[in-house]
Amino acid sequence: MGALSTIEKLGILADAAKYDASCASSGTAKKNSLGGKGIGSTEGMGICHAYAPDGRCISLLKILMTNHCIFDCHYCVNRKSSNVRRARFTAQEIADLTLSFYRRNYIEGLFLSSGIIKSSNFTMEQMVEAARILREDHDFRGYIHLKTIPEADPELVHQAGLYADRVSINVELPTDSGLTRLAPDKDARQIETAMGKTKSDIVEMKDAKKRFRHAPRFAPAGQSTQMIVGADSATDADIVGKASRLYDNFRLRRVYYSAFSPIPDASAVLPLKRPPLIREHRLYQSDWLMRFYGYAPGEVMQATEADGNLPLDIDPKLAWALKFRERFPLDVNRASREELLRVPGLGVTAVNRIIASRRHRTLRLDDIAKLTVSIAKVRPFLIAADWRPLTLTDRADLRSLLAPKAEQLELFAA
Numbered sequence: 001m002g003a004l005s006t007i008e009k010l011g012i013l014a015d016a017a018k019y020d021a022s023c024a025s026s027g028t029a030k031k032n033s034l035g036g037k038g039i040g041s042t043e044g045m046g047i048c049h050a051y052a053p054d055g056r057c058i059s060l061l062k063i064l065m066t067n068h069c070i071f072d073c074h075y076c077v078n079r080k081s082s083n084v085r086r087a088r089f090t091a092q093e094i095a096d097l098t099l100s101f102y103r104r105n106y107i108e109g110l111f112l113s114s115g116i117i118k119s120s121n122f123t124m125e126q127m128v129e130a131a132r133i134l135r136e137d138h139d140f141r142g143y144i145h146l147k148t149i150p151e152a153d154p155e156l157v158h159q160a161g162l163y164a165d166r167v168s169i170n171v172e173l174p175t176d177s178g179l180t181r182l183a184p185d186k187d188a189r190q191i192e193t194a195m196g197k198t199k200s201d202i203v204e205m206k207d208a209k210k211r212f213r214h215a216p217r218f219a220p221a222g223q224s225t226q227m228i229v230g231a232d233s234a235t236d237a238d239i240v241g242k243a244s245r246l247y248d249n250f251r252l253r254r255v256y257y258s259a260f261s262p263i264p265d266a267s268a269v270l271p272l273k274r275p276p277l278i279r280e281h282r283l284y285q286s287d288w289l290m291r292f293y294g295y296a297p298g299e300v301m302q303a304t305e306a307d308g309n310l311p312l313d314i315d316p317k318l319a320w321a322l323k324f325r326e327r328f329p330l331d332v333n334r335a336s337r338e339e340l341l342r343v344p345g346l347g348v349t350a351v352n353r354i355i356a357s358r359r360h361r362t363l364r365l366d367d368i369a370k371l372t373v374s375i376a377k378v379r380p381f382l383i384a385a386d387w388r389p390l391t392l393t394d395r396a397d398l399r400s401l402l403a404p405k406a407e408q409l410e411l412f413a414a
Ligand code: SF4
Pocket: 069, 070, 071, 072, 073, 076, 077, 078, 079, 080, 114, 115, 116, 183
């Protein structure tokens, strides 16, 4: 390992970090300019994008401190029994790389995770040290996201929060039984205890900050977590239930879903195929329904099919509306904001505009058409001044009429 150059280590450790979805941009086609053809690449690892607390999209150096690991999580390419090239950066090297990329204007911050070397405490100490060098020795004011290790001493995790803008702890799998089977060194209770402690620290330090101007800041961008989808038999209903409990109990900023991807030399207990990417997308849509559209977790679960999974051909909001057709059509000129948010095809912005415009005039179908990408999707569920769908919601073939063509991915449908 000592013989590896910085660029080789960067290649190994940035590539190893790509499995962490916590700040990933996924779903794009693979393209590169190797061989002198064209310019740019969508395949290179190392830089990812995240949203800062003020809503800006920022570029981060996304890297592992090391891909050595003493744990043996079946789904992980870096597990101790995996046959991959290993590398390790020191805390000082991580800080130097971050600063040199930052000065060249390549990045605005750092996303640092790590395999576990020697012990959880030793690894966490090294990660905290990298953040400390950046913040204290160089007065680095860029964004830092540290993936903390739940098995580490709580005091070390606390220190991570003092240097980082955001901390995250992966719950890894949606069910405790899945975790025991696929990550035998991890303990669901320990993970949730660490999340609970981080939540209390965030609340406490926010409160202190209100009272004392010089109180230290603690993870001002909050905490997040990640769940792997499709590595075990957990259904979407299990995943939605788990995510909702995590949001409630630990006030998480985000739950990220990462479709399990088969790894080289995979363990025999893992599925051979990755789940369809659209499943991950449907889970993100259901997450939005709970966070921005006022759906209770139980209602999102009602949108699942008999096998407990969300349909793949239509988004969960449409699936819910088709199951509860008796609640439609809604009068766009009278329905409450909460009711309008249930109409497939109407987003939060469209609903806000409807509420604002109908104060001044009675809305017609054309007015709604200007606010949505697909009026065909909205029409069966709405009444407007010049439109009433009659028996449209009773049609047995409504689902197939509204389902997008198989190749379309309606990113902003919910
Ligand atoms: S702790 Fe598990 S998931 Fe994390 S790097 Fe090690 S083997 Fe991979």
